[in-house]
Amino acid sequence: MNELLLVVTIAGQRVALPAAAVESVVELDALIPVPRAAPHVAGLSALRSRVLTVIDCRRALALGSSDLGSGLCEAAVVEIEGHHYALIVDSVEDVVEATADPIPVRAAMGPGWEHVSVGLVETEEGPLLLIDVGALVEGVEARAA
Amino acid sequence: MDDLIADFVAECREMLESLGGEIVAWEAAPEDRARLDSIFRFVHTVKGNCGFFDFPRLETLSHAAEDALADVRANRRRADAPLVSAVLAVIDRIGEMIEVIGAGEKLPEGDDHDLIAALQPGAEGPVSAAPAAVIGERTAGVAAPRTIRLSVELLDRVMSGVSDMVLARNELARRLRDSEVEVTVDSAFERLSGIIAEMRDAITRTRMQRIENLFVGLPRMVRDLSAELGKQVMVDIEGGDVELDREMIEMIRDPLTHIVRNAVDHGIEKPADRLKAGKREIGLLIVSARQSGNQILIDICDDGRGIDGQRLVDKAVAAGIIDKDAAARLSKAEQFMLMFEAGLSTAAQVTSISGRGVGMDVVRSNIERIGGIVEVDSKPGAGSRMTLRVPLTLTIIPALTVSIGNQHFAIPRSAIEEIVRANGESVTLSQVGGAGVATIRGRRVPEVALADILGLPSPLSDAERTLIVLKPAGGDVFALAVDKVHDHEELVVKPAAPAVMATGLYAGTTLADDGSPILLFDAAGLARVGGVKLENVERGSRIVDANGAAGQRAATPVLLFRTLEGQRRAVRLGLVDRIEEVPAAALHWGAGQLRVQLGEAILPLAGLDRVPEGSGKVRLFRLSDGHAEVGLAFAEVIDMAELDDGVLPATTAGEVEGVTLIGGEPAELVDVHWLFARLGGSAAQERTMVCRLPADDPWMQHMLRPIVEAAGYRVVSGTSEEEADLVIAAKGQPLPANDEGARTIWLRAEPDARKNDQSIYRYDRAGLMMALTAAGGTK
Numbered sequence: 001m002n003e004l005l006l007v008v009t010i011a012g013q014r015v016a017l018p019a020a021a022v023e024s025v026v027e028l029d030a031l032i033p034v035p036r037a038a039p040h041v042a043g044l045s046a047l048r049s050r051v052l053t054v055i056d057c058r059r060a061l062a063l064g065s066s067d068l069g070s071g072l073c074e075a076a077v078v079e080i081e082g083h084h085y086a087l088i089v090d091s092v093e094d095v096v097e098a099t100a101d102p103i104p105v106r107a108a109m110g111p112g113w114e115h116v117s118v119g120l121v122e123t124e125e126g127p128l129l130l131i132d133v134g135a136l137v138e139g140v141e142a143r144a145a
Numbered sequence: 146m147d148d149l150i151a152d153f154v155a156e157c158r159e160m161l162e163s164l165g166g167e168i169v170a171w172e173a174a175p176e177d178r179a180r181l182d183s184i185f186r187f188v189h190t191v192k193g194n195c196g197f198f199d200f201p202r203l204e205t206l207s208h209a210a211e212d213a214l215a216d217v218r219a220n221r222r223r224a225d226a227p228l229v230s231a232v233l234a235v236i237d238r239i240g241e242m243i244e245v246i247g248a249g250e251k252l253p254e255g256d257d258h259d260l261i262a263a264l265q266p267g268a269e270g271p272v273s274a275a276p277a278a279v280i281g282e283r284t285a286g287v288a289a290p291r292t293i294r295l296s297v298e299l300l301d302r303v304m305s306g307v308s309d310m311v312l313a314r315n316e317l318a319r320r321l322r323d324s325e326v327e328v329t330v331d332s333a334f335e336r337l338s339g340i341i342a343e344m345r346d347a348i349t350r351t352r353m354q355r356i357e358n359l360f361v362g363l364p365r366m367v368r369d370l371s372a373e374l375g376k377q378v379m380v381d382i383e384g385g386d387v388e389l390d391r392e393m394i395e396m397i398r399d400p401l402t403h404i405v406r407n408a409v410d411h412g413i414e415k416p417a418d419r420l421k422a423g424k425r426e427i428g429l430l431i432v433s434a435r436q437s438g439n440q441i442l443i444d445i446c447d448d449g450r451g452i453d454g455q456r457l458v459d460k461a462v463a464a465g466i467i468d469k470d471a472a473a474r475l476s477k478a479e480q481f482m483l484m485f486e487a488g489l490s491t492a493a494q495v496t497s498i499s500g501r502g503v504g505m506d507v508v509r510s511n512i513e514r515i516g517g518i519v520e521v522d523s524k525p526g527a528g529s530r531m532t533l534r535v536p537l538t539l540t541i542i543p544a545l546t547v548s549i550g551n552q553h554f555a556i557p558r559s560a561i562e563e564i565v566r567a568n569g570e571s572v573t574l575s576q577v578g579g580a581g582v583a584t585i586r587g588r589r590v591p592e593v594a595l596a597d598i599l600g601l602p603s604p605l606s607d608a609e610r611t612l613i614v615l616k617p618a619g620g621d622v623f624a625l626a627v628d629k630v631h632d633h634e635e636l637v638v639k640p641a642a643p644a645v646m647a648t649g650l651y652a653g654t655t656l657a658d659d660g661s662p663i664l665l666f667d668a669a670g671l672a673r674v675g676g677v678k679l680e681n682v683e684r685g686s687r688i689v690d691a692n693g694a695a696g697q698r699a700a701t702p703v704l705l706f707r708t709l710e711g712q713r714r715a716v717r718l719g720l721v722d723r724i725e726e727v728p729a730a731a732l733h734w735g736a737g738q739l740r741v742q743l744g745e746a747i748l749p750l751a752g753l754d755r756v757p758e759g760s761g762k763v764r765l766f767r768l769s770d771g772h773a774e775v776g777l778a779f780a781e782v783i784d785m786a787e788l789d790d791g792v793l794p795a796t797t798a799g800e801v802e803g804v805t806l807i808g809g810e811p812a813e814l815v816d817v818h819w820l821f822a823r824l825g826g827s828a829a830q831e832r833t834m835v836c837r838l839p840a841d842d843p844w845m846q847h848m849l850r851p852i853v854e855a856a857g858y859r860v861v862s863g864t865s866e867e868e869a870d871l872v873i874a875a876k877g878q879p880l881p882a883n884d885e886g887a888r889t890i891w892l893r894a895e896p897d898a899r900k901n902d903q904s905i906y907r908y909d910r911a912g913l914m915m916a917l918t919a920a921g922g923t924k
């Protein structure tokens with residue numbers, strides 16, 4: 001299995017997103033807040049004529065919040081069930097090839113990571129945690145509720 | 146039906162085209178099972194459709210081929226050369242017939258038994274290979290309009306591409322405005338703009354479908370239903386060619402079906418009952434569609450027993466939906482609206498047709514979800530009418546943009562009842578145990594601040610805000626205080642992500658002209674999150690109505706204003722599109738009519754007779770009849786009011802339709818129909834006839850002049866330079882001026898005429914009118 005992975009940093013950790021799910025990587029500037037939405041919904045942004053729902057990954061994992069005040073932030077655009085989301089990450093690093101299927105993580109992770117984990121994948125750069133994008137978009141709080 | 150036939154022809158052509166290769170291959174290898182199957186499928190499809198369309202000749206032919214091929218498939222027969230060529234001949238003939246059908250001609254009478262005989266096992270001899278006697282000489286070049294089939298997905302992609310283009314154009318327009326560019330760039334951009342707009346229209350049209358698709362199944366359904374119920378119902382369908390967004394058609398299908406079933410089940414009586422009531426045995430159900438502005442109206446009328454408003458009320462009271470006091474004050478229309486309350490059914494017994502009162506509430510919420518409204522009207526014993534008003538497309542919703550702080554939001558206009566300033570005279574805000582209550586013209590409604598619902602900071606105090614009175618699904622009003630009301634726009638709305646919808650506040654998202662996202666509110670959601678209790682609010686609020694009977698009549702909301710001459714006048718609110726303020730420079734005199742320029746539109750302007758001096762501002766109402774627009778200048782808006790008193794009609798047609806009492810004081814009601822009639826089609830207007838009256842005769846000026854004007858004349862007085870077509874003078878007085886070729890009407894003061902007197906008694910209105918009409922007719 002040679003799945004391509006997008007390596008991103010979320011809350012200081014290097015993790016992998018399935019590259020097939022990621023449409024593009026964009027830089028977001030102005031966000032339109034969505035009052036009363038779950039806290040991990042950072043707001044809305046527009047990519048051409050599409051409305052992106054912007055997800056703050058740190059908040060979705062209950063690991064604090066990203067600093068959105070300092071101008072541009074990097075985000076990976078994914079489509080889930082016809083809706084487009086922009087996942088705010090610390091940074092986007094590289095695309096690598098998975099050398100093996102994901103295997104379950106047996107070590108105890110933080111609860112946030114636990115929810116979004118698909119498993120551990122081997123890459124040339126060493127093992128990376130593969131993230132379930134759908135679970136990330138749902139957010140930890142929404143799931144608990 | 147035409148559409149279905151066109152579909153059938155298109156499908157057959159497609160299959161024939163792809164069969165072309167198969168047939169040749171089959172001829173080479175008759176044993177090939179896959180080829181055999183595809184040919185079999187084709188004749189099978191043709192046969193199936195023919196029965197439906199009533200093409201007996203085509204049916205017999207395809208049936209025979211199908212039988213023969215079925216034998217081969219079942220290994221009862223071998224595909225030998227004679228069979229293959231017989232089948233091929235049949236397919237060729239089917240192809241010819243389909244072309245005839247496709248060209249819209251009738252299939253000619255003809256004989257196919259030679260072909261059918263050739264299909265029989267053991268048939269000998271070569272079949273006359275095609276150019277059969279199916280068709281006479283086909284006129285050359287009658288190619289039917291070429292159509293292709295496209296996937297809806299592809300169309301949607303083109304649509305979104307065009308939307309992107311519109312946004313990019315808007316962005317470019319903004320950039321161009323900000324920077325200095327050459328004129329040539331501007332004109333090139335203008336052209337591009339025009340092309341894009343045209344393209345968007347064309348693409349939008351590709352998504353349209355005739356509403357016939359929705360209606361085509363109704364006659365059958367009604368027939369089955371009425372047979373089951375032992376009733377006789379005739380269905381009349383009109384306006385099937387109205388076009389509607391295809392998504393919209395799907396959304397209306399269920400509500401429409403439900404209403405029609407209801408009408409047959411509850412509305413139309415059994416034949417015996419109908420005869421007893423003096424009606425024809427056969428009930429009539431009319432389903433019609435028409436377009437009005439950017440809405441489609443679908444009427445479902447029956448001539449049945451009508452809706453018993455009182456029964457609805459009794460039921461509602463029994464079900465605890467409203468209390469007795471409130472029930473007593475309901476107007477007729479409000480009584481009917483009760484049928485949309487959940488858990489209410491007037492059917493004396495539950496039938497399998499209409500179910501158990503689940504339904505009408507679902508019908509309404511379904512229609513409202515797509516930005517539409519349901520209206521009901523009924524006359525006991527004479528029938529009832531339901532009207533569905535739905536927007537043309539699902540995705541474009543008229544909305545009002547508002548803001549809190551510096552964030553913009555949109556509110557669907559269908560939910561908005563009115564907009565008032567919180568510090569206006571007719572509005573009082575009060576706090577009751579921490580909850581806001583607004584009293585608007587004596588009506589108490591709960592009030593919530595949008596800023597509080599959203600938890601956003603807002604620099605304004607309650608009194609500085611604008612109140613938007615909303616009427617969400619469920620029918621109960623509340624007032625929403627917003628910081629600022631911006632504009633009315635048609636927004637392209639897209640569904641929002643589940644995480645956003647989970648708030649319950651929003652109905653979707655849209656993009657503003659500058660490409661930034663805007664959230665569209667769901668009015669019911671706002672009430673829910675704002676903690677407004679929607680039960681009985683609207684109905685309970687009638688208590689403060691000083692005039693208890695006011696609820697009995699459907700009152701028309703009007704806007705009370707003062708004209709530039711200081712008169713107190715009112716105009717029906719529904720006709721006012723919006724209020725504009727323009728600099729005097731935007732007014733100009735053109736083509737015999739004062740006009741005002743508003744953006745790119747130029748409207749005829751009433752309420753002013755000349756361009757005002759100086760550089761002041763002029764405020765005007767933008768009145769719309771759905772097609773044309775007319776401006777009406779005014780000095781100030783006094784209030785919103787309801788037209789609940791009778792209108793004393795004006796004796797002559799003119800700017801004023803009549804006088805009514807509003808707030809205890811008389812106000813003149815503007816005759817908008819007259820305004821449009823007079824100004825709306827100004828370009829096509831004929832020259833009006835001119836009538837001269839003596840200037841110094843007060844009776845003529847005050848009593849006669851309105852009648853003459855009402856008869857369509859323009860009146861000039863005394864010795865004015867203009868040439869008149871008709872002169873009216875008092876008997877014994879000299880003519881005011883010499884008008885060559887003008888007719889003259891003489892009026893006398895005494896009722897009785899002397900001999901040979903051609904004059905008319907001045908209070909002989911009928912005679913006067915006849916003379917005026919006669920004079921008008923000669924020119």
